[in-house]
Amino acid sequence: MAVYVTDSTVHNHYYTILQYIEFFEPVMNKFLTALLSIASLALLGTKTQAQHYYYNENFYEKDLIWEVGTGVGVMGSITDLGKKGFNLTTANVTSGFYVGAMYKNFIGARFEMAWGKVQAADSTAAKGSPAYDRNLNFRSNITEFSLLGEFHPLLAIAGENVPKLSPYVLAGVAWFTFNPQTNLNGRWINLAPLRTEGQTFEPFKATREKYNLSQVATPVGIGVKYELNQLFTIRGEFLYRFLYTDYLDDVSKDYIDPALFNAYLSPANATLARAVYSRGRERDPNFNDAPGVARGNSANNDSYWTASVKLGINLGRPRR
Numbered sequence: 368m369a370v371y372v373t374d375s376t377v378h379n380h381y382y383t384i385l386q387y388i389e390f391f392e393p394v395m396n397k398f399l400t401a402l403l404s405i406a407s408l409a410l411l412g413t414k415t416q417a418q419h420y421y422y423n424e425n426f427y428e429k430d431l432i433w434e435v436g437t438g439v440g441v442m443g444s445i446t447d448l449g450k451k452g453f454n455l456t457t458a459n460v461t462s463g464f465y466v467g468a469m470y471k472n473f474i475g476a477r478f479e480m481a482w483g484k485v486q487a488a489d490s491t492a493a494k495g496s497p498a499y500d501r502n503l504n505f506r507s508n509i510t511e512f513s514l515l516g517e518f519h520p521l522l523a524i525a526g527e528n529v530p531k532l533s534p535y536v537l538a539g540v541a542w543f544t545f546n547p548q549t550n551l552n553g554r555w556i557n558l559a560p561l562r563t564e565g566q567t568f569e570p571f572k573a574t575r576e577k578y579n580l581s582q583v584a585t586p587v588g589i590g591v592k593y594e595l596n597q598l599f600t601i602r603g604e605f606l607y608r609f610l611y612t613d614y615l616d617d618v619s620k621d622y623i624d625p626a627l628f629n630a631y632l633s634p635a636n637a638t639l640a641r642a643v644y645s646r647g648r649e650r651d652p653n654f655n656d657a658p659g660v661a662r663g664n665s666a667n668n669d670s671y672w673t674a675s676v677k678l679g680i681n682l683g684r685p686r687r
Contacts, residue, residue, distance in 0.1 A: 426597045426684045430471050433682040434600060437464045440675025442483030446616035447663035448503055449487035453672070457491065459484040461673050467515075473522040477515045477539075484508050485545075485671050487616060500654060501662070502646040505558070505616040507545040509671065511608075513586055515539035537588040541608060544581045547617040549643050558617040561632070561640040564662065565623040568631045575620065584608040600679040607672045615669035622656045 422428040442461035443454060450457075460483065467477030488504035519535040548555040559580060565571040566578065588606035595601060613619040622645060628637040645662075647654030656662075 422597050422684050425687055427687055428472075429683050429685070431683060432469045432472070433467070434469065434477075434679040435464075435466045435682065436600070436602075436677050436679030438462065438481075438602070438604075438675045438677030440604075440673055442481075442485060442509065442671060442673045444485035444487060444615060444669065444671040446485075446487050446505075446669040447613070447618040448489055448505060448616045449498065450491045450493075451498075454487070454491065457486050457488070459486065461509075461675065463511075463675075465677070465679075467517070469517070472533075473519045475517040477517060479511075479513045479515060481511045481513070481673065482509065483511075483673065485615070500647055500651055502650045502654075503549070503616075503618060504646075505547045505549050505618075506555070507547045507615065509543055509545055511541050511543040511584075513539055513541035515586065517590075519592070531594045532591065533593075534589065534591045537586070537590060537604070537606060539586055541584040541586050542581065543584055543608075545615060546580055547615065549617070551639075551643055556639055556643060558643070561628075561636055561643065563617055563640055563644040564620050565627055565631075568623070568627050570627070571623070578612055578614040582610065582612050584610050594681075597684050598681055600681055602677040602679065603675075604677065605672070605674050608670055610668050610670050613663065613665055613668045615671065616663075618663035619665045620661075620663060622658055622660050622662050624658045 439460070439462045441455070441458040443458035445452065461481055462483070463479060463481030465477050465479040467475055467479075469475035484506060486504075486506035489498050489501050490504070492498035515537050516539055517535055517537055519533045521530060522533050547558045549558055550556075559578065562568065562577065564575060566575045568575070586606050586608045588604055590602055590604035592600055592602045625641045625644065628640040628644075632640060645654070645656040647656055
């Protein structure tokens, strides 16, 4: 199958890339400025062993400690589909790695990359509920890059008596990719090309744009860190992502007239779209999927979360 790239397509992709660059530039500048300031303070104190205390009888404590590590946990989502709230039964394995720096043990910055999968199905909702009768499902792989700030309130006031166990808060900015799919008779179908809610179709052109499969998110979370020794750190973290899209699961607004698929999609995609845009009749022949009937809830954006355990290696504590 040939793929044709038009000048308009190139221009749209170029414009999208510029939007992401414009969004991240001030954020990255602030993070880099903070890291450079921290690094400068650390370098100024390197020759004089600028510790306020020793880590233990064998190692010095430095103002700046670097940490690299990896983690594993579970990833889940909260969308229009399935059981509402946090649902561990549909959570999947997530993993990743990170590199960061801590300044004087209480404030730091971190770059992190993570992978995982989210999914939901209306079959997990309460039987007889509108969600159960709707009978939709989705899954999506997630790849995420994030810049996170980290603050340890107890360590900020601990002075030289630094506890090994420390709770902390996290917040930052993330960029992630996704690709919602649905299961149709054992086959996973990509949903974005099918425009199941009429995205970019002429009747909805002003209100329903085609959603991007790469988006910005705002992660916030909490964690607890325990230093096993001068080299190894173990962490437990929960991180919640506020999204700026309601299409993580490809469901947001209302049903459309299925005849529109024939008008705006290729014959093959139109056939698939008619098969997956509404699945309620598979459960109830009288299911109401008339145009304008609510399919999702566009008042609330989707989100996803992770709960993970991480093992880090501390770098920068010289031997006494």
